[in-house]
Amino acid sequence: MKKTLLTLLFGCVVTAQAQDIKFVMEPSYPPFEMTDEKGEIIGFDVDIANAICKEMNANCTFHSQPFDSLIQSLKQKQFDAAISGMGIAEPRKKQVLFSEPYFPSSAAFIAKKDIDFAKVKTIGVQNGTTYQHYLAKEKKEYNVKSYASYQNAILDVQNGRIDAIFGDVPVLAEMARKHEGLDFVGEKINNPNYFGDGLGIATHLKNQVLVD
Structure with a gap:
């Protein structure tokens, strides 16, 4: 049904x-x-x-x-x-x-274009999202900073207070389009256990x- x-x-x-x-x-x-x-x-x-x-x-x-x-x-x-x-x-x-x-739903990271993704330590994510839950459960090697909205996360990644932002691919693509110097880093993540169908x-x- x-x-x-x-x-x-x-x-x-x-x-x-x-x-x-x-x-x-x-x-x-x-x-x-x-x-x-x-x-x-x-x-x-x-x-x-x-x-x-x-x-x-x-x-x-x-x-x-x-x-x-x-x-x-x-x-x-x-x-x-x-x-x-x-x-x-x-x-x-x-x-x-x-x-x-x-x-469709998939996740990814964006950061400054010149960053070495292997050295990423602190990641920003929106509070209450499945992306926050995924990082907490599956990526415990990172320090996670939560935001009420992504606007402050963008400012923090531009000013070096966090290394990357994690979230939904279309949303991050729009961020990268509007903010020069930001781009996708690492691999896209498709995990139906967290991001569903x-x-x-x-x-x-x-x-x-x-x-x-």
């Missing part, structure tokens, strides 16, 4: 009556979500959510929270769904319900409608 986006997320069918659907995200994660010059949340995830709402004849609203509080806010039913570059990882499946993957949209466990 497959969980479709429309029925899984909102437990309803498309109707002629418009409804409001509240999405929550951490908007410092380009290209998935970011804020524009007007302070409005934009990005790939916003486009996906808007397409879902259009199909459902619904009104999307987008709300900002730190990444490490997204799941808790869903469990407390403060929002209808979270779409924030969130990997479908096994520990999360015990807390929230996911849609089918809408984007891809990125999904999450909702609270009681919002479960399964269809063939």
